[in-house]
Amino acid sequence: MSPRRVLLLDTGKEWGGGTNSMLALLSRIDRGRFAVSALFYRDYARGQGPALGAVLAAIGVPLRVLPPAPPPWWEKPLKELARVAFSWNRGRMLRMLFAIERRTRIEPAARTLAALVREGRFELLYLNNQPGSNVEGYLAAAAAGIPAVQHCRSTPALIPEVARIANAHAAKMVCVSEGVRAELLRQGVDAGRCTTVYNGIDCAQALPDRASARAGLDLPADALVLGSVGRLSTGKRVADLIEALAVLARERPDRDYRLLVAGEGPERERLARLAARLALSQRVRLVGFDPEPLRLMAAMDIFALPSASEGMPRVVLEAMLSGRPVVASDIPASRELVVAEQTGILYPCGDVPALAAALARLAADAALRRRMGEAARERLRANFSLERYVAGVESILEAALA
Secondary structure (H helix, E strand, O other), rough: OOOEEEEEEEEEEEEOOOHHHHHHHEEEEEEOEEEEEEEEEEEEEEOOEEHHHHHHHHHHOEEEOOOOOOOOOHHHHHHHHHHHHHHOOOOHHHHHHHHHHHHHHHHHHHHHHHHHHHHHHHOEEEEEOHHOOHHHHHHHHHHHOEEEEEEEEOOOOOOHHHHHHHHHHHHEEEOHHHHHOOOOOOOOOOOOHEEOOOOOOOOOOOOHHHHHHHHOOOOOOOOEEEEEEEEHHHHHHHHHHHHHHHHHHHOOOOOEEEEEEEEEOOOOHHHHHHHHOOOOOOOOOEEEEEOHHHHHHHHEEEEEEOOOOOOOHHHHHHHOOOOEEEEEEEOOHHHHHHEEEOOOEOOOOHHHHHHHHHHHHHOOOOOHHHHHHHHHHHHHHHHHEHHHHHHHHHHHHHHHOO
16 A cells, blocks of 8 residues: 655744654654655754755655745735734734734635645645644645644644634644643643644664763863753743852852753843843853754753743753753643652742752752653653654554544
């Protein structure tokens, strides 16, 4: 039997953890059962590394780039008018903005996509983002008469109209965590469509050496290195981590604490100013985007995730693989990955003193760090392997096609 033809649609603008998880899936998906082609609106790159097209080509997935059509001239003034006219009612304002977007962008894009689906004789449309950014995919699949499967990789924010479209046209929703599934249900998506499949990571891959990782990053061998990896946006709350470092440095001025922050985003300059204001510029390293997160994890003693919201943070899986204890804000996604007091420590999101206390406790106890790191690695192997992740997605694609 010939493999089923699947078109993957990604409407994203930048490389993130969801991109890495998508690529991990595509690198291992059963080519005897699924022939996947990719359609992206932008061929975005990974920092200074290769763009998606080259990475996809290396794993045998053809990519077609379809730049979004420019909106009509009247779209922007009409949206501004809607924002002013309905400023008193946010729900009505969002519905009006969606109606404009549907007319000017979504429906034209859906017609184009449906034509490409028919031309390529695809049997399933696989949507890689979250429902609010994939509406044209649902409409295109319906017009072409094929099923659509949504992989919801981040915490969704849906207006009722989008939930209704998803219920009408999405055969299945793959949720990266139970927290994401709960949000979809709360926002009106049918429970029967939603199945949780956790992201996975290759547990057998070679890990970088700690000493060489630190040397490459110019970090002292005996420093206590805290670390964070991710987009530098307000929701990631990296500022909390810098403020917690200030507490640690004050309480133990004799200790060489360092903070390694990897990622790019709109908060970078503000974080640099905060570190300078707290006299921490020599301790805080903003290293930008790094295509080798495991090298960063190897250099760390403790990984921290202070985020206010996450879908299913791949960086925590990378920390677990590296045998690093995780200090994370007590949000749904972190609770599903971190077993409190066994593989890491959870603290109330935004509580800087609690974050500082958790970091200080681990910093003072190398044996505790080692026990938690080993327990984290074992938990990863048992629950978040790449094989388990790929098999879960394959079964959902198979069910949708059936």
